[in-house]
Amino acid sequence: MPSDAIRAALVRRLHTSSGISEEDVKDIDALPIAVRQYPAEAIVVRDGERPSECCLVVDGFCARSKTIASGRRQILSIHIPGEIPDLMSLFLHVMDHDLTTLTPSTLGFIRHETLQKLHRRRPNVAELFWRDTLIDSAMFREWIVNVGQRPAPARLAHVMIELRERLRIIGRLDGASFEMPLTQEQIGEALGITAVHANRVIRQLREDGIVELHRGRVTVLDERRFLELADFDGRYLHQSPVL
């Protein structure tokens, strides 16, 4: 399989966390990964399933979500290339939420046994995954605060800035703009508001000259007010260069 392109984002991200050796990288590069393509809005792993593999986002944007009885869906987290959104399925055998694609995506699947063996062989890597999972839960705490307490414009700004900082880590920033290829329906589901209201909030941020969202791309117009509105403190992402 095309090892470089697929594994590059994962390795780059693990590299930024802390000590990973060249040996570790080589080992990860040699892992068998089954690559599959998905359209937008595909359910990759369902709530209640018992997966036997973990999913690496190779390309595209994915999300974890839960759907309530009324049919409304809450997006719990957004995932970008290089991340393994369902790493916890290694230890928590039954899925307690859905993993879906937000955009057409390329996903790589790594069997649980493969990862378990990797953990035993390379405690270094196991530590990185452990650390990664803790950061993941820190991000959930921030997400709860965001959806539960911030006004809608700040919610949107906060999700945007978090996404930007994570895209920065995998080298996907382009000056003052970055990708956010979600539909307004999906943005609403992430923020806990309707698509119509998401549209109003997006428009307000544009009219206020803070940030523009057009065709899946965010362009920052006023960085100072953007940060101020978002109430963003990047400590919870636990990257070395603290924002």
Place this chain on the structure above:
DNA sequence: TCATTAACTGAGG
């Protein structure tokens, strides 16, 4: 299909 906007409504401060 997705985005945009208006009009109306009600909750809540």
Place this chain on the structure above:
DNA sequence: CCTCAGTTAATGA
């Protein structure tokens, strides 16, 4: 009285 947000519906890209 004002702001926020859901609903509905019409229209545009």
